[in-house]
Structures are given as structure tokens and as C-alpha cells.
Amino acid sequence: MSSKGNILIVDDELIVRDSLGRWFCDEGYEVGTAGSAREALNLVAQQPWDLALLDIKMPGTDGIELQRRLREIKPNLIVIIMTGYASVDTAVTALKNGAYDYVVKPFDPDEITHTVQNALSHRRAEQENVRLREAVAEVARPPELIGQSTAMKRVFEAIVTVGPTEATALITGESGTGKELVARAIHAASPRKYNRLVVIHCGALAETLLESELFGHEKGAFTGAQYRRKGSFETADGGSVFLDEIGDISLKTQTDLLRVLQEREITRVGGNQSIHVDFRCIAATNKSLEKLLEEGLFRPDLYYRLNVFRIELPPLRDRREDVPLLVEHFIRKFSGSMNKRVGSVSREAVDKLQHYGWPGNVRELENAVERAMVVAQEGELGEKDFSLTLASSESADQTLEEAERAHILRVVEACGGNQTQAATVLDIDRVTLHNKLKKYGWKRTPVESP
Amino acid sequence: MSLIQLLPVGDAEPSWLGTLAPALTAEFGVRCEILTAKLDPRFSLHPERQQYLSTEILARMQAYLAPNSYRLLGITPLDLYIPILTFVYGEAQLDGPCAIVSTYRLRQEFFGLPPDEDLLQLRLLKEAVHELGHTLGLTHCQNYECPMAASHTVELIDLKGTKLCAGCRAQSLGKFHQ
Numbered sequence: 095m096s097s098k099g100n101i102l103i104v105d106d107e108l109i110v111r112d113s114l115g116r117w118f119c120d121e122g123y124e125v126g127t128a129g130s131a132r133e134a135l136n137l138v139a140q141q142p143w144d145l146a147l148l149d150i151k152m153p154g155t156d157g158i159e160l161q162r163r164l165r166e167i168k169p170n171l172i173v174i175i176m177t178g179y180a181s182v183d184t185a186v187t188a189l190k191n192g193a194y195d196y197v198v199k200p201f202d203p204d205e206i207t208h209t210v211q212n213a214l215s216h217r218r219a220e221q222e223n224v225r226l227r228e229a230v231a232e233v234a235r236p237p238e239l240i241g242q243s244t245a246m247k248r249v250f251e252a253i254v255t256v257g258p259t260e261a262t263a264l265i266t267g268e269s270g271t272g273k274e275l276v277a278r279a280i281h282a283a284s285p286r287k288y289n290r291l292v293v294i295h296c297g298a299l300a301e302t303l304l305e306s307e308l309f310g311h312e313k314g315a316f317t318g319a320q321y322r323r324k325g326s327f328e329t330a331d332g333g334s335v336f337l338d339e340i341g342d343i344s345l346k347t348q349t350d351l352l353r354v355l356q357e358r359e360i361t362r363v364g365g366n367q368s369i370h371v372d373f374r375c376i377a378a379t380n381k382s383l384e385k386l387l388e389e390g391l392f393r394p395d396l397y398y399r400l401n402v403f404r405i406e407l408p409p410l411r412d413r414r415e416d417v418p419l420l421v422e423h424f425i426r427k428f429s430g431s432m433n434k435r436v437g438s439v440s441r442e443a444v445d446k447l448q449h450y451g452w453p454g455n456v457r458e459l460e461n462a463v464e465r466a467m468v469v470a471q472e473g474e475l476g477e478k479d480f481s482l483t484l485a486s487s488e489s490a491d492q493t494l495e496e497a498e499r500a501h502i503l504r505v506v507e508a509c510g511g512n513q514t515q516a517a518t519v520l521d522i523d524r525v526t527l528h529n530k531l532k533k534y535g536w537k538r539t540p541v542e543s544p
Numbered sequence: 545m546s547l548i549q550l551l552p553v554g555d556a557e558p559s560w561l562g563t564l565a566p567a568l569t570a571e572f573g574v575r576c577e578i579l580t581a582k583l584d585p586r587f588s589l590h591p592e593r594q595q596y597l598s599t600e601i602l603a604r605m606q607a608y609l610a611p612n613s614y615r616l617l618g619i620t621p622l623d624l625y626i627p628i629l630t631f632v633y634g635e636a637q638l639d640g641p642c643a644i645v646s647t648y649r650l651r652q653e654f655f656g657l658p659p660d661e662d663l664l665q666l667r668l669l670k671e672a673v674h675e676l677g678h679t680l681g682l683t684h685c686q687n688y689e690c691p692m693a694a695s696h697t698v699e700l701i702d703l704k705g706t707k708l709c710a711g712c713r714a715q716s717l718g719k720f721h722q
């Protein structure tokens with residue numbers, strides 16, 4: 095019979111090495127044991143291993159440090175951390191360092207079997223798909239996640255680290271920083287990538303609607319529930335669920351959510367049957383969950399469930415060095431769809447963009463570039479092309495109406511009186527623009543005909 | 545001479561051993577006898593876990609090996625463990641003489657269900673064949689109907705049959721008659 099895989103057990107306790115070693119032998123694995131980090135490193139240098147079980151607490155070099163070294167020499171080795179007690183801290187450190195999972199001693203035989211089998215089969219599936227994976231990895235980092243700043247490099251590293259694990263990820267950051275992009279990247283970097291990523295914007299839905307969205311409902315559960323409907327956790331079906339604006343959900347929904355995360359079971363609204371669900375949770379918030387905790391608006395137990403692996407997205411003003419790269423990217427993106435030959439951006443414009451505050455972050459920058467490109471002539475984007483979007487933030491003593499008037503007129507002028515184009519830039523419909531211009535008494539300046 | 549001996553460990557019901565012996569003879573084609581001796585496993589009790597360390601019991605069982613005995617199987621009503629696992633149904637010395645099985649978690653009562661003596665006997669036979677299979681050098685079988693399949697829940701035990709699959713039979717064949 096061929097071996098199911100090579101497992102290296104590293105633990106300073108002889109009895110653990112012996113009993114676990116023998117047990118895995120019976121299970122049909124090739125087993126090696128090491129009593130210290132040094133022995134383990136020797137064994138790893140001598141022969142190939144598929145998976146290593148590392149005890150977290152060892153005299154001298156401990157499991158976490160050993161894992162770090164193993165990752166450098168054998169990045170493909172699957173590491174599972176064994177810990178003597180349920181410690182979220184150590185588990186997080188282990189996962190952050192790229193451990194596949196962690197197990198608490200003593201293990202439930204059924205559970206450890208599954209953990210090891212899943213780890214090995216994921217790896218096998220990955221090996222069979224190396225090419226595919228490389229192709230997917232390209233796609234995995236969405237093009238908008240751009241940056242060479244230290245802050246963004248940390249974000250990319252975090253995605254690569256937590257992506258392939260099963261850990262819950264919590265993404266924090268202001269609006270417009272790209273939290274959903276990060277969620278998509280995490281999903282794409284996980285073994286669940288061939289299944290769906292279900293996205294729920296929790297803040298956009300009323301409590302009852304959100305519940306039915308998350309958990310589904312039975313026919314007749316409430317007025318309007320004409321059909322049975324599966325919720326997000328059910329439709330994810332082996333994929334991931336992205337809960338955006340998690341800070342906006344009610345305490346009641348938090349309780350239901352906690353149950354799903356703990357039990358991996360849901361009950362549809364109006365139903366009484368527990369349904370097992372298989373998903374990986376990714377959550378995001380632009381609010382401070384810590385503050386909500388203090389105010390009693392967020393359940394601490396749910397907070398700890400969600401806050402296992404945290405990725406903080408920096409606001410754009412904290413990574414101004416990335417602005418030129420982002421601008422270039424958006425120019426490329428829009429010149430394709432607008433069929434406009436704008437190849438570059440002037441030094442002065444970049445300078446101006448880098449010094450702007452960007453309260454709306456990358457999304458605001460994207461809109462600014464899009465609008466500038468609508469008004470720009472072919473060739474290069476200049477400082478003046480951005481003046482419409484950025485200038486209004488400079489004068490503080492205007493009334494809202496004055497500011498609106500000035501802004502609208504500037505845009506319309508910049509568009510050469512073309513109201514359709516100006517409406518696009520202003521992101522309002524043409525009729526509204528027309529009415530406002532009438533109110534402001536705007537007269538089209540005569541255009542010289544050629 | 546090939547012989548399987550059954551050793552009660554703790555207060556094993558005589559009826560379990562009585563039913564098991566002919567069934568094992570039928571499966572392995574060798575004589576199976578029940579020892580009158582009994583092993584008191586209190587030395588292996590873990591006071592906090594209130595479970596018995598199967599590895600230590602196996603070591604102690606060596607002393608009960610008769611010169612003509614080929615395989616020695618302990619039967620116990622007690623809950624067994626190895627340090628790294630929450631429990632084990634049994635343990636065997638791979639390609640060695642001794643094995644032990646526990647009925648503790650095979651009983652319906654363990655799950656709060658009414659007792660079912662026939663079901664318990666059937667599960668015990670499957671686990672006895674499984675552990676004896678290990679002593680014959682067999683590792684876990686991918687065929688989920690074979691008693692050598694890994695089963696860490698009773699649901700999986702109930703899926704298995706009592707007879708080794710053709711592959712496992714071929715591998716272990718002749719071991720008793722070497």
C-alpha cells in the first residue's frame with residue numbers, strides 16, 4: 095500500500111511523539127519524529143516531508159520560531175501547530191506566519207484525521223493546478239490594489255499569508271480604501287477560490303431583510319416570501335462569505351451571526367431545521383469595532399470570532415507615494431473604455447493630487463481621474479483638468495449653494511458648454527443639470543465655428 | 545501453532561468474549577481461546593481524565609503472552625486514551641503481538657440511547673478484527689466497508705463490515721501460519 099503522505103512530528107515530549115507517531119503510522123502515513131527544532135531542521139534537510147506537526151511550546155527554539163525557519167527553507171511544507179491550550183494569541187501568530195491550522199491537545203481523533211487529510215488534499219489539488227494557480231494568482235490581486243508603500247506591502251503580505259488558511263479575516267479601513275478588493279484577493283488566494291464569494295453589504299439592508307439575505311427564508315416566512323430562498327451562507331457552499339460594514343448590524347443579527355460562526359449551522363427565517371453550512375468568513379468595517387464594543391453596540395464574543403486576523407487598509411493620505419501609480423492605472427483603465435488617447439499626466443497635476451486630502455480615498459481618486467479624462471483634451475492630463483474636482487475643497491467661506499453653483503459652472507465651462515459631458519462629470523442627470531443652469535442663469539458662451 | 549487469546553481487562557462481560565471467540569476463529573481461521581486470567585488496569589488510570597492509557601496496558605499485557613500464543617487481544621469496558629487524543633476505541637502493536645479494544649464508546653448508552661446488546665457485539669467484533677489486523681501488519685484501508693478502514697466515530701464503524709476486504713486478506717494471509 096502506498097503511503098498517504100510523510101508527516102513529521104516535532105514535540106519535546108517523547109510520549110506525544112510516540113503515541114501520535116504510532117497512531118499516524120496505523121493511519122497509513124510515513125512518520126518521522128523530532129524532539130527539538132534542531133533535530134527537525136536536520137530531518138527536513140535530509141528528506142522531503144508533506145506536513146509537519148509542531149508543538150508550540152518547546153525548550154530552546156519553540157514551534158513558532160521553528161515554523162518561521164521552516165517557511166524560509168521549505169515554503170511548501172504544510173505546518174500544523176499543536177498547542178496545549180486554546181490560545182487565540184498563539185493561534186493567530188501561527189496563522190499569520192502561514193500555518194495551515196492549529197490543533198489543541200488532546201485531539202479528537204476524528205478531527206485531527208480530517209485536519210490532516212484536508213491539509214494534504216488541498217496541497218495535492220494545488221500541486222496539480224500549479225499552472226492554473228499561477229494564472230489565478232495573477233488575477234488574485236485585483237489591479238486596483240496598487241501600491242509600493244510600506245503600508246500596502248504589508249497588506250499584500252497579509253493577503254498572501256491569510257488567504258490560503260481557513261482563518262476569519264477582518265478588514266478595517268475608511269470608505270473607499272478598497273476593502274472589498276482585499277476580500278476578493280483573500281478569497282482568490284484560498285483553496286475555496288473555485289467556489290463562490292458571496293458579498294453582503296450589511297449596512298445597506300434593514301434588519302429583517304438582512305436576516306433573510308444571510309440565512310435565507312422558508313416560503314411564507316413573512317409577507318412577500320413567496321418562495322423558499324437560500325441565504326448567503328448556504329449559497330456560498332464551500333466558498334467564502336464577505337460581510338461588509340459588519341459594524342452596522344443589530345445586536346440581534348450579531349447573535350445569529352455568532353451562532354453561524356460557532357456552529358457552522360443556520361436556520362432559515364421561518365424554518366426550524368438546522369442546516370450545515372460550509373464557508374469561510376471575511377468581514378470588513380469602516381467603523382471602529384472597539385468603540386462599538388465600549389458602547390455596548392457590538393457583542394464581544396462576536397468581536398473575538400471576527401478579529402482573528404486583521405488587515406488594516408491605510409487611507410490614501412497616509413500613502414501619498416502611491417498616488418502616481420494609481421493615477422497611471424486609472425488613466426489606462428479609462429482610456430480603454432472612453433476611447434480617448436490620454437497617455438500621461440503632468441508633473442504639476444501629480445503634485446497637486448499628492449497633496450490633496452482624499453477623504454474618499456482611492457475611490458475618490460478614481461472618480462477624479464475619470465472626470466478629468468472626460469474634460470481633458472487628448473495627450474496629457476493637466477492640473478486644470480483636475481481643478482473641477484479638487485478646487486471646491488479649497489474655499490471654506492462659501493455656502494453650499496454658492497459652492498455648487500461655482501462648481502457646476504466651472505465644469506460646464508470646462509466641457510465647452512457640452513451639457514451631456516458636464517452631467518457625466520458631475521454625476522447628475524442631464525435634466526437636473528439643465529434646471530440648475532437655468533436657475534443660475536447660465537448662458538452658453540458662443541462657440542466659434544471653424 | 546497459531547492461536548488468538550482473549551484477555552479480559554477490567555470487568556469485561558464474559559458474554560462479549562464468548563461471542564467474540566468463535567467469530568474471530570471464523571474470520572482468521574485460527575483457534576481462539578479465552579484466558580481465565582484477568583488484567584487489572586488501575587495502574588494506567590489518569591486521575592484527571594478518568595481514562596486508561598492503552599499504551600501502558602499493552603506493555604503490561606506482554607506478561608500474559610503464553611509461549612504458544614500468537615496474538616493477544618485485551619477486551620475492556622473502560623474508556624481508553626493515548627496522551628495526544630481525547631480517546632481511542634483500541635490500540636494495537638503494529639506487526640506485534642498485543643492489541644486491546646474498548647466497548648466504552650461502542651455502547652448505545654454512551655450516546656444516551658437505549659442499550660442494544662447485538663449492536664454492541666457487532667461493533668466490538670469489527671473493532672477486534674481491526675486491531676488484530678494491525679497486529680498482522682495491516683494499516684488503514686481506503687475501502688470504507690472493510691473493518692480496516694479508519695473509523696473514529698460509531699457512524700463509520702457501523703458502515704463497516706466484519707470481513708476483511710480482499711486486499712487486506714491477501715496482505716495478512718499466512719501471517720498466522722508462518
Ligand SMILES: [Zn+2]
Pocket residue numbers: 120674678684694
Ligand atoms: Zn486502526
Ligand SMILES: [Zn+2]
Pocket residue numbers: 685686687690691692693708709710711712713
Ligand atoms: Zn481492507
